[in-house]
Amino acid sequence: xxxxxxxxxxxxxxxxxxxxxxxxxxxxxxxxxxxxxIISNRCIDCGECIRVCPHHAKRAVTDPLSMMQNxxxxxxxxxxxxxxxxxxxxxxxxxxxxxxxxxxxxFEVSQAAELVSDHTRQIMRExxxxxxxxxSACPAIVRLVKVRYxxxxxxxxxxxxxxQVAAHMAKEEAMxxxxxxxxxxxxxFITPCPAKVTDIVSPIGMSQSWVDGAFSIAEIYPVLLEKxxxxxxxxxxxxSGIIGVSWANSGGESSSLIREQYLAADGIENVIAVLEQxxxxxxxxxxxxxxxxxxxxxxxxxxxxxxxxxxxARIQRLRKYMPVSxxxxxxxxxxxxxxxxxxxxxxGVMQLSPNLEEAMRMMREIDALEEILPALDxxxxxxxSCRALAEDIVTGSGARLNDCLFILRKEASSLGVSLxxxxxxxxxxxxxxxxxxxxxxxx
Amino acid sequence: MSxxxxxxxxxxxxxxxxxxxxxxxxASSKVKTILKxxxxxxxxxxxxxxxxxxxxxxxxxxxxxxxxxxEIFPDRVEIALCDQGPGISDVxxxxxxxxxxxxxxxxxxxxGAGMGLPNMKKCSDDxxxxxxxxxxxxxxxxxxxxxxxN
Numbered sequence: 001x002x003x004x005x006x007x008x009x010x011x012x013x014x015x016x017x018x019x020x021x022x023x024x025x026x027x028x029x030x031x032x033x034x035x036x037x038i039i040s041n042r043c044i045d046c047g048e049c050i051r052v053c054p055h056h057a058k059r060a061v062t063d064p065l066s067m068m069q070n071x072x073x074x075x076x077x078x079x080x081x082x083x084x085x086x087x088x089x090x091x092x093x094x095x096x097x098x099x100x101x102x103x104x105x106x107f108e109v110s111q112a113a114e115l116v117s118d119h120t121r122q123i124m125r126e127x128x129x130x131x132x133x134x135x136s137a138c139p140a141i142v143r144l145v146k147v148r149y150x151x152x153x154x155x156x157x158x159x160x161x162x163x164q165v166a167a168h169m170a171k172e173e174a175m176x177x178x179x180x181x182x183x184x185x186x187x188x189f190i191t192p193c194p195a196k197v198t199d200i201v202s203p204i205g206m207s208q209s210w211v212d213g214a215f216s217i218a219e220i221y222p223v224l225l226e227k228x229x230x231x232x233x234x235x236x237x238x239x240s241g242i243i244g245v246s247w248a249n250s251g252g253e254s255s256s257l258i259r260e261q262y263l264a265a266d267g268i269e270n271v272i273a274v275l276e277q278x279x280x281x282x283x284x285x286x287x288x289x290x291x292x293x294x295x296x297x298x299x300x301x302x303x304x305x306x307x308x309x310x311x312x313a314r315i316q317r318l319r320k321y322m323p324v325s326x327x328x329x330x331x332x333x334x335x336x337x338x339x340x341x342x343x344x345x346x347x348g349v350m351q352l353s354p355n356l357e358e359a360m361r362m363m364r365e366i367d368a369l370e371e372i373l374p375a376l377d378x379x380x381x382x383x384x385s386c387r388a389l390a391e392d393i394v395t396g397s398g399a400r401l402n403d404c405l406f407i408l409r410k411e412a413s414s415l416g417v418s419l420x421x422x423x424x425x426x427x428x429x430x431x432x433x434x435x436x437x438x439x440x441x442x443x
Numbered sequence: 444m445s446x447x448x449x450x451x452x453x454x455x456x457x458x459x460x461x462x463x464x465x466x467x468x469x470a471s472s473k474v475k476t477i478l479k480x481x482x483x484x485x486x487x488x489x490x491x492x493x494x495x496x497x498x499x500x501x502x503x504x505x506x507x508x509x510x511x512x513x514e515i516f517p518d519r520v521e522i523a524l525c526d527q528g529p530g531i532s533d534v535x536x537x538x539x540x541x542x543x544x545x546x547x548x549x550x551x552x553x554x555g556a557g558m559g560l561p562n563m564k565k566c567s568d569d570x571x572x573x574x575x576x577x578x579x580x581x582x583x584x585x586x587x588x589x590x591x592x593n
Binding site: 346348351391 | 451468485517
């Protein structure tokens with residue numbers, strides 16, 4: 001099976017350091033031959049590696065702005081996070097700026113978010129879903145649950161994201177108005193993160209995405225800034241309220257449900273802590289769980305320009321001038337078009353073998369290998385931990401025991417070659433200290 | 444790395460530190476990770492995770508910690524939780540939902556609702572409790588993979 005990922009490696013910039021392998025929440029990165037490699041079926045496109053790479057060797061692939069030219073009619077779908085990037089009191093300046101950039105129409109994703117909120121409120125009132133319901137708005141989280149939490153898959157809200165709903169509605173409206181065919185109309189999401197890009201190319205819960213392309217906020221920012229004219233009164237384009245734009249911040253989706261028993265967590269480490277507790281049924285008192293991979297929610301996406309806390313404060317200020325909500329289910333879109341075509345399915349990509357007894361044999365080997373390894377989790381072998389190296393060796397993914405520097409040194413000394421000159425050395429490297437001393441001597 | 448029969452279990456041992464709530468759940472979490480890597484039945488994983496977590500919390504609250512031994516077989520997981528705590532004076536009473544002897548400061552943390560042992564019983568297919576006052580408590584649980592010849 002082929003996997004599309006927005007998160008990619010820029011080989012020339014990668015120095016093969018250990019920053020990304022240590023931070024990846026699904027242990028999906030290894031350094032091999034001095035370069036980071038992403039294990040495709042494990043990557044959830046959360047963008048943590050992009051955030052942490054000091055050499056900017058990890059990047060998110062989005063579509064070039066020139067892609068607009070492939071369509072007769074172009075629709076911009078701005079994520080509410082875009083509003084937090086500018087110091088403005090009126091969203092219409094931004095939306096009018098998008099029109100000036102060459103879009104024929106703007107459909108705010110926050111509009112669709114209000115409908116998704118309304119729909120969720122309704123089905124939660126009807127108690128149709130097993131609780132606590134886990135939000136499906138953050139595609140990195142949906143994929144995290146898919147690869148790591150078999151028992152939680154059934155709790156994920158089986159709804160399309162506001163982005164998909166917005167694209168669907170915008171396209172239908174435009175088809176009616178212009179008489180153009182579906183293929184002639186292009187819907188472009190203005191994205192804060194790579195996970196959304198992946199969700200356009202290979203969506204979960206639907207076969208074909210309504211969105212045609214994704215432009216990163218960071219890329220569109222300078223172009224849009226130039227096109228925004230603050231001296232003129234903007235067109236009255238904004239059609240969403242507090243509920244819709246609040247989705248940009250962690251807790252926004254939850255508070256739109258008007259329920260008390262919710263939890264909102266953001267930042268991938270925090271999210272994992274919550275999912276672990278949820279798995280042990282320690283959060284029974286909750287009925288809704290909103291999880292965002294990025295710190296602060298979508299405002300913390302790796303493709304944004306502004307500091308997430310500043311963006312959050314700006315969105316808070318914008319809300320002051322907005323109505324609560326402007327979009328309701330009854331007058332816009334049939335509820336069933338917002339549903340996934342099935343429940344989230346677990347993908348056992350972390351599984352050692354499809355055969356349990358074979359997996360158990362491998363596990364015993366891994367345990368035995370782990371005993372030999374130094375338990376330092378230094379990452380020098382290219383795997384995030386000693387345990388991960390043991391797994392890589394046993395699963396035959398090309399790793400060898402002497403990828404471990406400490407094992408290699410032992411092997412070398414048994415051959416009479418010394419890789420460390422300290423006579424008292426038992427498992428530690430002193431060379432850094434020694435070479436410093438040498439340096440001083442020669443001065 | 445033995446060539447013995449494949450029904451030999453995978454054995455894990457953990458020390459549960461006493462009075463440290465921040466670490467309760469660590470052992471359960473590790474066992475979960477192993478079971479998922481093995482591709483174990485999700486329902487069995489869930490029950491093992493809950494039963495073990497409750498057991499860990501019990502040992503932290505009542506017994507200043509203890510040990511957990513987990514044996515994973517293809518068709519079942521066996522868990523032995525052993526402590527040298529004060530013992531349970533009335534085991535059948537302790538099995539009742541809502542019965543708790545947890546001290547107030549523990550209840551203030553949201554623990555000690557009297558659901559520990561009942562929950563463990565609910566999750567396991569077989570549970571035995573041996574307790575001697577002043578000596579300690581041993582809990583043995585078996586969690587079977589349901590639907591495989593059982």
